[in-house]
Amino acid sequence: MLFSLGRRVSRHRLFVLLVWAVLVVGGGALAGDAFDRTVSVADAPAGSESLRASDRLDALDPEGEIVTAVLRGEDFFSPTLRDSATAAMSSIRSLPGVAEVTDAYTAGGAIGDDGRSSLVVVELAVGLSGDEAVATASAVSGLLHGIDAPEVLVGGPLLAEEAFVDRATADAALGEGAAILVLVVLLTLALGSLRIAMIPVVAALAAIAPTLAALGLLARVVDVNEFAVNVVTILGLGLAVDYSLLVVLRLREERTADPTVPLDELIARTVAGAGRAVLVSGLAVTVALVGILALGDPLLSGMALGGAVVVVISTLAGLTLVPATLSLLHRALPSAEARTWARPWAGRAAREGVLVRSTRFAQRRPGVAAVAAAALLMLFAAPVASLALDDSDIRSLPAAAEERRAYEATTTGFTGIGIEPVTVVLDGTIRDAAVTGVLDRIAALPEVADADVVQGLPPEVTAVAFTPTGDSATGPAAQSLVHAVRGLDSPVPLEVTGPAASLIDTRDHLASRLPWALFIVAAASFALLFALTRSVVVPAKALVLAGLTVASTLGVLTAVFGWGWGAPLLGFEPTGTLDVTTPLLIGLLAFGLTMDYEVFLLARITERWRARDLFADPRSANAEAVRHGIARTGPVVTLAAVAICIVFLGFAFGELVAMKEIGVGMVVAVILDVTVVRGLLLPALMTLLGRANWWPGARSVPLVMPEGLPSLETASR
Numbered sequence: 001m002l003f004s005l006g007r008r009v010s011r012h013r014l015f016v017l018l019v020w021a022v023l024v025v026g027g028g029a030l031a032g033d034a035f036d037r038t039v040s041v042a043d044a045p046a047g048s049e050s051l052r053a054s055d056r057l058d059a060l061d062p063e064g065e066i067v068t069a070v071l072r073g074e075d076f077f078s079p080t081l082r083d084s085a086t087a088a089m090s091s092i093r094s095l096p097g098v099a100e101v102t103d104a105y106t107a108g109g110a111i112g113d114d115g116r117s118s119l120v121v122v123e124l125a126v127g128l129s130g131d132e133a134v135a136t137a138s139a140v141s142g143l144l145h146g147i148d149a150p151e152v153l154v155g156g157p158l159l160a161e162e163a164f165v166d167r168a169t170a171d172a173a174l175g176e177g178a179a180i181l182v183l184v185v186l187l188t189l190a191l192g193s194l195r196i197a198m199i200p201v202v203a204a205l206a207a208i209a210p211t212l213a214a215l216g217l218l219a220r221v222v223d224v225n226e227f228a229v230n231v232v233t234i235l236g237l238g239l240a241v242d243y244s245l246l247v248v249l250r251l252r253e254e255r256t257a258d259p260t261v262p263l264d265e266l267i268a269r270t271v272a273g274a275g276r277a278v279l280v281s282g283l284a285v286t287v288a289l290v291g292i293l294a295l296g297d298p299l300l301s302g303m304a305l306g307g308a309v310v311v312v313i314s315t316l317a318g319l320t321l322v323p324a325t326l327s328l329l330h331r332a333l334p335s336a337e338a339r340t341w342a343r344p345w346a347g348r349a350a351r352e353g354v355l356v357r358s359t360r361f362a363q364r365r366p367g368v369a370a371v372a373a374a375a376l377l378m379l380f381a382a383p384v385a386s387l388a389l390d391d392s393d394i395r396s397l398p399a400a401a402e403e404r405r406a407y408e409a410t411t412t413g414f415t416g417i418g419i420e421p422v423t424v425v426l427d428g429t430i431r432d433a434a435v436t437g438v439l440d441r442i443a444a445l446p447e448v449a450d451a452d453v454v455q456g457l458p459p460e461v462t463a464v465a466f467t468p469t470g471d472s473a474t475g476p477a478a479q480s481l482v483h484a485v486r487g488l489d490s491p492v493p494l495e496v497t498g499p500a501a502s503l504i505d506t507r508d509h510l511a512s513r514l515p516w517a518l519f520i521v522a523a524a525s526f527a528l529l530f531a532l533t534r535s536v537v538v539p540a541k542a543l544v545l546a547g548l549t550v551a552s553t554l555g556v557l558t559a560v561f562g563w564g565w566g567a568p569l570l571g572f573e574p575t576g577t578l579d580v581t582t583p584l585l586i587g588l589l590a591f592g593l594t595m596d597y598e599v600f601l602l603a604r605i606t607e608r609w610r611a612r613d614l615f616a617d618p619r620s621a622n623a624e625a626v627r628h629g630i631a632r633t634g635p636v637v638t639l640a641a642v643a644i645c646i647v648f649l650g651f652a653f654g655e656l657v658a659m660k661e662i663g664v665g666m667v668v669a670v671i672l673d674v675t676v677v678r679g680l681l682l683p684a685l686m687t688l689l690g691r692a693n694w695w696p697g698a699r700s701v702p703l704v705m706p707e708g709l710p711s712l713e714t715a716s717r
Contacts, residue, residue, distance in 0.1 A: 006272060007265070011264055013328060020324075031212035031213055031216070033219070036216070037216055037219035038302075040161060041302070051497075054497045057463060064126045066122070066158070069119070069154045070151075072112065072153070073149060076111055086106055089101055091143050095136060097128055119417070124140075137156070141159065155404070160397065163397060171651065172650075176650055186639075187639075196329065196333050200241040204237045206317055207239075207240045207310055208236040211232050224302035225299050235307050236314055238644040247326070251266065255330070276603055284599060285592035288595070289307045290308065295517050300585060355679050356634050358683075362680045362683040377551070384551060386563075389577055391474055392657070419473040419478075421466055421467045423464070423466070424442060427460070427461065428462060428492045430453065438490050447480050447481035448481065450467040452467075506580055517588070529598070529599070532606060535695060541693075546595060546598070549591075550591055550594075553668050561664075562576055563576075570653070575657075579661060589666060618691040622690050626686045
């Protein structure tokens with residue numbers, strides 16, 4: 001099938017390129033819809049107690065978005081400041097979309113503890129659309145910044161969220177732009193031709209454009225978060241480059257093996273040889289993303305949907321767009337030894353690649369290599385035992401961000417205003433003895449620092465905001481308070497909401513869904529690898545190795561971000577935690593990428609094993625197949641790993657801590673997988689297992705060659 005596909009793509013290359021051109025142009029024209037329709041998703045899972053209670057409060061006493069500002073650096077009673085602030089408040093109240101303004105000059109607002117600051121709280125009208133709320137908040141911010149005060153810090157949840165999204169978008173644009181430039185240079189040096197180097201980059205852009213259009217359509221049906229766009233671009237760039245390199249280097253290999261073969265035949269052999277790995281790899285990564293969908297998290301689901309679409313389109317690009325382009329530009333692809341302007345050092349004695357050298361060592365001393373590599377990975381994984389999870393809050397923004405500084409100035413500079421509370425909602429009037437009894441028991445808990453009755457609710461409902469001790473709305477004290485309240489034997493129905501409750505509900509929800517997600521991913525990956533190798537042992541080993549890679553990656557992340565080891569280099573303030581969704585997102589993405597490289601190598605190893613001399617010693621034939629597969633695929637894996645690390649590094653050095661975690665995590669996963677796992681552990685274990693790798697292979701298994709190629713009878717003993 002793949003052989004026929006390759007032949008047709010070559011023969012109808014202009015038509016294939018035209019179809020892709022239409023997809024890219026159409027996708028580019030509709031891509032803006034993806035950005036316009038993305039929305040912020042709920043902080044807690046659907047149906048959770050914290051979300052139910054929050055929605056109930058919103059329905060009983062609707063409130064608009066809040067903009068806050070701290071005016072500081074000048075004596076509160078300064079005439080100039082008083083006149084300027086009074087005029088600004090009047091202008092803000094006259095803005096369409098503003099519901100209420102509370103300030104210390106005209107409406108009895110809070111004065112700072114130092115007497116040189118005051119707090120402004122602006123509530124926007126209920127019912128504004130997202131764009132209308134942002135526009136109104138921006139107008140309010142402009143008027144506040146016009147106040148004649150030494151320092152005006154404007155923030156609030158809406159503006160903080162917008163700042164987070166804007167910085168994430170800017171980080172992604174800068175990181176991806178720099179990554180593309182570096183990729184072009186790297187691929188030009190490695191492949192020896194600028195035109196050939198552009199093929200993987202063009203394939204990536206061709207995959208991303210229609211995916212963004214599809215994401216815009218998906219956003220009409222389901223909620224898609226803004227960060228799904230980042231996942232689409234990063235996966236599209238990384239995987240499309242991987243698949244393109246696999247096809248390009250396989251074409252060079254096939255042409256070197258038989259320079260006289262006609263072009264259509266050459267492309268057909270290339271697609272038949274590399275296409276199987278591209279197809280299985282694409283399915284493996286898609287399976288990992290489906291596992292994310294199984295978690296049922298509103299933030300991760302949008303990312304998974306977009307990611308799955310871009311993987312499918314990247315796979316199609318690797319099977320059609322890249323071969324069609326190569327059929328036009330194949331003469332521009334120099335041989336491995338050819339010296340070109342981009343590769344003037346070519347033609348000298350070639351050195352063995354890193355993977356080939358490490359494979360030789362692993363096969364000479366397989367026991368030592370396997371034990372040492374496994375011990376190293378487990379050492380890296382050890383910090384996972386101290387992994388702590390939290391929601392990404394205002395601390396994810398850079399310390400210099402105005403929205404973060406406004407929040408910190410509000411929570412530390414005004415008596416009675418602290419971190420977000422744990423809110424308890426009870427059915428019953430506050431004059432009911434049963435209700436007051438429960439509230440008194442909660443107020444007596446050691447984790448409670450303060451309490452305020454929520455105003456504006458119907459008399460049959462009582463809600464009290466309990467400020468937890470500690471300096472974090474989701475810290476240990478706040479979480480302990482949530483658990484304590486939920487564990488009370490209450491005579492009246494109650495529900496708990498707030499940031500700490502949302503974090504606990506999210507964590508518990510993900511923990512309950514995780515086994516199902518892991519089962520789906522493991523079972524599907526096992527089936528794919530079994531279809532590729534016809535072995536039970538090889539897929540089982542691959543799952544174990546992928547698990548080691550993920551565990552060691554999360555261990556390194558815990559040390560870098562949780563323990564703060566990477567703070568000086570990466571420029572962030574450690575909080576002792578990772579974002580609650582980061583380990584799952586990185587774990588499943590890392591699993592998908594490790595399976596990606598596993599498939600690349602196993603496809604060639606299996607191909608060589610099936611084509612072995614039937615009368616050769618099985619152990620020697622197995623060892624030779626491992627060497628051959630890694631030698632032939634090693635350059636692809638190494639170059640692809642370097643390329644994808646360049647892509648992820650753009651995120652690692654961005655401004656947002658959550659994006660840094662993803663970038664660093666994926667770089668660590670790729671490096672560990674390519675060096676320790678693929679370079680040492682895989683060849684060592686396959687050498688130790690010998691013929692057992694291919695159990696329960698049939699006694700005689702013919703190698704099914706693509707149509708048009710001479711058949712080769714093989715067997716597995």
